Every structure is written in structure tokens, then in C-alpha cells.
Amino acid sequence: xxxxxxxxxxxxxxxxxxxxxxxxxxxxxxxxxxxxxxxxxxxxxxxxxxxxxxxxxxxxxxxxxxxxxxxxxxxxxxxxxxxxxxxxxxxxxxxxxxxxxxxxxxxxxxxxxxxxxxxxxxxxxxxxxxxxxxxxxxxxxxxxxxxxxxxxxxxxxxxxxxxxxxxxxxxxxxxxxxxxxxxxxxxxxxxxxxxxxxxxxxxxxxxxxxxxxxxxxxxxxxxxxxxxxxxxxxxxxxxxxxxxxxxxxxxxxxxxxxxxxxxxxxxxxxxxxxxxxxxxxxxxxxxxxxxxxxxxxxxxxxxxxxxxxxxxxxxxxxxxxxxxxxxxxxxxxxxxxxxxxxxxxxxxxxxxxxxxxxxxxxxxxxxxxxxxxxxxxxxxxxxxxxxxxxxxxxxxxxxxxxxxxxxxxxxxxxxxxxxxxxxxxxxxxxxxxxxxxxxxxxxxxxxxxxxxxxxxxxxxxxxxxxxxxxxxxxxxxxxxxxxxxxxxxxxxxxxxxxxxxxxxxxxxxxxxxx
Numbered sequence: 153x154x155x156x157x158x159x160x161x162x163x164x165x166x167x168x169x170x171x172x173x174x175x176x177x178x179x180x181x182x183x184x185x186x187x188x189x190x191x192x193x194x195x196x197x198x199x200x201x202x203x204x205x206x207x208x209x210x211x212x213x214x215x216x217x218x219x220x221x222x223x224x225x226x227x228x229x230x231x232x233x234x235x236x237x238x239x240x241x242x243x244x245x246x247x248x249x250x251x252x253x254x255x256x257x258x259x260x261x262x263x264x265x266x267x268x269x270x271x272x273x274x275x276x277x278x279x280x281x282x283x284x285x286x287x288x289x290x291x292x293x294x295x296x297x298x299x300x301x302x303x304x305x306x307x308x309x310x311x312x313x314x315x316x317x318x319x320x321x322x323x324x325x326x327x328x329x330x331x332x333x334x335x336x337x338x339x340x341x342x343x344x345x346x347x348x349x350x351x352x353x354x355x356x357x358x359x360x361x362x363x364x365x366x367x368x369x370x371x372x373x374x375x376x377x378x379x380x381x382x383x384x385x386x387x388x389x390x391x392x393x394x395x396x397x398x399x400x401x402x403x404x405x406x407x408x409x410x411x412x413x414x415x416x417x418x419x420x421x422x423x424x425x426x427x428x429x430x431x432x433x434x435x436x437x438x439x440x441x442x443x444x445x446x447x448x449x450x451x452x453x454x455x456x457x458x459x460x461x462x463x464x465x466x467x468x469x470x471x472x473x474x475x476x477x478x479x480x481x482x483x484x485x486x487x488x489x490x491x492x493x494x495x496x497x498x499x500x501x502x503x504x505x506x507x508x509x510x511x512x513x514x515x516x517x518x519x520x521x522x523x524x525x526x527x528x529x530x531x532x533x534x535x536x537x538x539x540x541x542x543x544x545x546x547x548x549x550x551x552x553x554x555x556x557x558x559x560x561x562x563x564x565x566x567x568x569x570x571x572x573x574x575x576x577x578x579x580x581x582x583x584x585x586x587x588x589x590x591x592x593x594x595x596x597x598x599x600x601x602x603x604x605x606x607x608x609x610x611x612x613x614x615x616x617x618x619x620x621x622x623x624x625x626x627x628x629x630x631x632x633x634x635x636x637x638x639x640x641x642x643x644x645x646x647x648x649x650x651x652x653x654x655x656x657x658x659x660x661x662x663x664x665x666x
Contacts, residue, residue: 156500159599159649159658160195160369161188162558163610164210164622165223166251167635173246173256175635177353178225182360183638189364191646192653196361197369197607199558201354201444205377208253208632209623211451212377212418214302217294217440219350222256226263228353233274234267250633268345286348293436294381295344300332301381303339313379315396322396324385354444362446369504369607370445372437374452375402375418382433383419389426389433390419400461403469404452404509408532410626413469415462423478431482435489442490442502450524453505454515456482483522498549498604501525525550528603529557530594531566534578543581544601553603555594555612558622562611563591565618591615592648599652606658613649614640 168175168184175181188196203220205212210220229235240263245255271279287295304317314321320328333340358368376382378398383390393399398419406413426434441448450456455477462472486492492502505524507515519526528551533542540546547553555563567575567590579585584593591612598606611620614636623631653659 156498157604157656157658158194159606159608159653159656160193160197160366161191161610161613162197162199162554162607164199164558164632165201166220166632167610167622169635169637171246172226172240172242173248173259174222174251174253176223176225177350177357178227180638181357185357185361185364185366187641187646188361188366190650192650192659194365194658195367195369195447195605195607197449198371198445200371200373204253204632205379206417207628208251210632211373211375211416213373214305214377214379215294215298215381216373216376216437217291218298218347218381219354219444221264221346221350222260223354224260224264224346224349225353226260226267229263229267229349232267232271232279234270235263239263239266249635249637251635253633264346264349265342267349268342271345272341282352283345283348286351287344291347291351294440295347296333296340297385298347298381299340299343300329300336301384302343303336304332305379306339307336314384324387358444358446367446368444369447369449370441371449371451372441374450374455375416375420378417378419386433389422391422392419398464401464402455402459403462403472404460405469405472407509410469412626413460413472414626415466415469420459420461420475426478427481430489431478431485434482435486438486439490447502447504449504449506451506452509453507453519453524453526454509454511457512457515457518479518480521498525498551501550504552504605525552525604527551527557528553529560530554530598531556531560531563534570534574534581536574536577544597544603547601547603549602549604551603552605552607553598553601554607554609555591555598556609558609559625560609561618561621562609562616563594564612564615565621568618589615595649596652599656599658606656610636613645 165177165181166175168180170176170178170180185196200210200213201219201223202210202213202215203218204210205214226235226240230237230240242259245252246259301314304321305314308316318328321332361368387396391399400420401415402418402420403415404413438448457477457479458474459477460469460472461475462469501524503524505519505522505526507519507526508529528542528547530542530553533540556566560566561569567587575587582593582597595608595612598608620634622634
């Protein structure tokens with residue numbers, strides 16, 4: 153069977169260049185799409201698009217549905233008449249090479265508040281009608297809860313969680329909710345305004361990408377933050393105590409990344425409650441992501457077969473235990489509700505299963521039953537064993553291969569940390585003599601492999617060292633801060649990627665592409 157071979161680049165939008173401290177949905181994003189097209193790439197993997205939580209992580213977002221307000225381009229608000237040129241002037245604190253969230257957040261949010269104030273005072277009706285349509289017809293199913301949650305969180309103050317609200321709001325008593333919505337109406341409108349602008353800006357960028365043959369790969373974190381609109385609004389779906397706090401939290405046991413495992417801290421699901429309504433909340437999540445993106449990567453897929461349950465009081469993940477997940481029932485219900493139908497050829501799919509970590513035969517059987525392609529990480533391949541599943545000669549076509557992901561070191565950083573014996577094995581396997589271009593040697597191996605899809609972090613294209621890695625699991629600070637500059641990108645980068653794409657036949661379009 154013919155494989156529909158494609159390739160792409162992994163880059164979170166906050167890593168784009170731009171004048172206001174972090175990447176956004178402005179001109180640099182459109183230019184990046186042009187660069188992808190010129191490079192022969194047909195996929196842009198963006199990682200989660202939601203707001204950030206502890207550690208700057210979009211995997212700890214205050215909502216599984218809302219977009220990241222920091223991605224809203226401010227110049228677009230000026231062009232609409234809601235900001236002035238003077239409002240866009242950034243001081244030196246926003247000109248660093250990395251994202252300084254402590255400076256970016258107050259700058260951007262203050263401008264968004266000013267733009268929202270002017271929008272609501274604007275007498276023009278076209279924009280107001282579009283705003284109302286977004287709030288009431290398009291996204292009303294989650295937006296009201298999100299806006300009220302954010303308004304209440306703003307009133308609580310930094311460092312507070314929703315479980316510290318008055319009891320009647322924690323328990324979502326109807327009279328208390330109505331009074332809160334009334335008294336915080338202006339604040340709720342502000343958060344709705346932000347989501348409206350994110351949605352419209354993102355839709356324009358996605359349309360631009362699709363018209364140039366670039367598809368967006370989004371991300372669904374398996375778990376959500378305990379301090380989120382989702383947990384507050386749907387408490388019966390989560391394993392919480394009487395006060396709303398998690399009784400147990402998510403993570404993974406000791407593994408490649410950490411000797412004590414990873415204690416993520418997210419609340420776990422009450423899967424029997426999800427089953428009662430046919431996994432409606434999960435179906436709504438998937439529908440939202442597939443509206444924003446063309447393909448969805450399901451994070452921590454193995455957790456749907458069995459997940460690691462850690463007592464909430466435990467300081468690390470060592471004390472956890474495996475518990476059974478929902479298995480095939482979740483995905484069968486989701487496919488039926490959404491009408492998802494993947495193609496028959498490898499590479500023609502809408503969902504990717506992130507099947508990394510401790511993978512048992514049961515996890516593999518679940519992924520195969522769903523038909524979702526799994527992931528292979530080249531940095532995990534070189535342990536000296538020829539049967540290592542991450543070595544290219546062990547791939548099957550229904551696979552997405554990466555040199556590394558956002559959780560890995562850059563390829564250059566990985567290489568520099570390897571013991572010499574392992575470096576020798578890499579050199580012999582890849583048939584290269586040195587390490588002068590190890591990142592590109594790995595990119596070539598991924599592209600040449602039988603895997604239907606090959607995706608490369610932008611850091612590896614630029615051959616950057618470990619100081620530019622995006623995330624370091626189990627390390628709480630310094631993550632999600634890397635940005636690149638266009639001065640780092642030379643014409644040969646695009647030319648070489650395009651050449652690999654031609655050589656390895658990664659030019660096919662799927663039936664899902666127009």
C-alpha cells in the first residue's frame with residue numbers, strides 16, 4: 153500500500169520572532185508559513201495553543217478549550233482602531249532573546265484590556281455582531297464558564313485557586329453563579345473579547361497556511377490543570393474530594409527523563425462518569441482542537457489504557473500505581489460523534505497517538521485498534537540494541553518520526569551529552585564520520601525512513617545547543633522561553649529541507665487536503 157509521505161517542523165508560536173516579548177499570530181507567523189512552504193514542508197506542529205500555567209506550560213492551561221491570550225497580535229488591534237501606535241511601544245524588558253513572562257504578561261494584558269475597553273465603547277456594529285455570534289452561537293458551550301472562571305480567578309488574586317472561593321461558588325450554586333456573572337460582567341466580557349480576537353486571528357493564520365499546502369498539527373494534553381475552568385465547571389468528571397481538591401494526581405513513574413518519575417499534579421478522571429454521557433466532554437475537546445487544527449496529537453496516549461495514579465500528598469511519582477483507563481470505548485464514541493474517518497494509506501490520518509514512555513503490549517494493542525499512528529524518537533534509538541523500536545529499520549509506515557520533541561534536548565545538546573561509546577554507535581548506524589552536522593544527519597535519517605511523517609524541531613534545523621531546548625520535564629523553571637530570530641535562518645536551511653523532501657518523496661497530499 154502506498155504511503156502518503158509528509159514532513160514538517162515543530163515550533164510553538166511563542167517561539168516566533170516579534171516586537172512584544174513573545175511570538176504571536178502577527179506577521180512573523182505568516183512569514184514562517186511562507187518559509188515552511190518554501191522548504192517543502194507540509195506540516196506545522198504547534199503544540200498546545202491554550203494559556204499558560206505553572207512553569208509557563210500550556211499543558212497546565214486554565215482551559216482545555218480557550219486560546220492563549222499572549223498570542224494575540226497587538227498591531228491587529230491597532231488597525232481595528234482599539235489601540236494607538238503609542239500603545240505598541242515596547243521597552244527594553246521585551247527585547248531579550250528569550251520570553252520573559254514576568255514582563256510579557258503585564259505588557260500584553262494591559263494592552264488587551266485597553267483594546268477591550270475601546271471595543272465595547274465602539275459604536276460600529278459589524279464587529280459587535282461578530283463578537284456576539286462568537287460568544288452565543290459558535291463557542292457558547294465553554295466560553296461562559298471560562299470567562300466567569302477567569303473573572304473569579306482575577307478577583308481571588310495571584311497564587312489562589314478556585315477551591316478558595318466562597319463555598320457556594322465552589323459548589324456552583326445557581327444563585328451564586330448568577331450573582332457572580334452579574335457583578336463581574338465587565339471582567340467576563342474582557343475575557344470573551346480576548347478569546348474572540350484569538351479565534352479570528354488564528355483562523356486567518358490557519359487559512360493562510362492551508363492555502364499554501366501547510367497543515368496544522370495541534371495537541372490535546374490528556375490531563376488538565378486542577379486550577380482550570382474545566383475542573384471547576386465539571387467537577388463530577390474528576391477525582392476530587394469534598395472541597396474540590398484532587399485526591400490523586402497524574403504523572404509517570406521513573407523513566408528516561410527522571411529517576412523519581414514525573415509528578416505532574418493534574419487531577420485524574422472519574423472515567424465511569426465520562427462513560428455515562430458517552431464521553432461528551434472529550435468529544436467536545438476533540439471537536440474544538442480539530443476546528444483549530446487539521447491534525448490532533450493526543451498527548452500521553454498510554455494513559456487511556458492505564459495511567460499512573462499518585463497520592464495527592466506524595467512529593468514525587470515514586471509512590472504511584474497503575475490504574476485502568478477507558479480504552480477503546482472512548483475513541484469509538486469520539487469517532488462516531490465527530491464522524492472521524494481516516495484514510496486507508498499510512499500518512500492519511502487526523503489523529504496522532506503520543507505513545508512514548510512505558511509501553512506495554514496492551515497499549516500497543518489499543519493504538520493499533522484505533523488505527524492511530526504512533527511516535528518514534530530518534531534520540532531514544534541508540535542503546536546498542538538492534539531491536540530498539542526507535543531505530544529506523546524497525547519502523548512501520550504508520551509512524552510519525554521525530555529527531556526529538558519539545559521534551560527532549562536539542563539534537564546537538566543530546567549529542568554533546570552522550571558517552572563516547574554511544575556516539576560511536578550513532579556514527580556507525582548513521583554511517584557518518586564525525587559530529588560536525590549531527591543534527592542534519594539525524595534529520596536525514598528521519599526523512600529517509602519508512603515513517604509516513606517526519607517532524608523536526610526548529611532548533612535542530614538551526615543546529616542549536618541544549619540551552620535552547622523548549623522544556624525540561626520535572627524542572628519547574630526556565631521552560632517554554634526559547635525564541636529564534638530570522639537572522640539565524642539562512643537560505644540554505646530551506647533549500648536543504650526542500651531537497652530532502654524531494655529525495656524522500658515527502659510531497660503527497662491526503663484526501664483531507666484541498
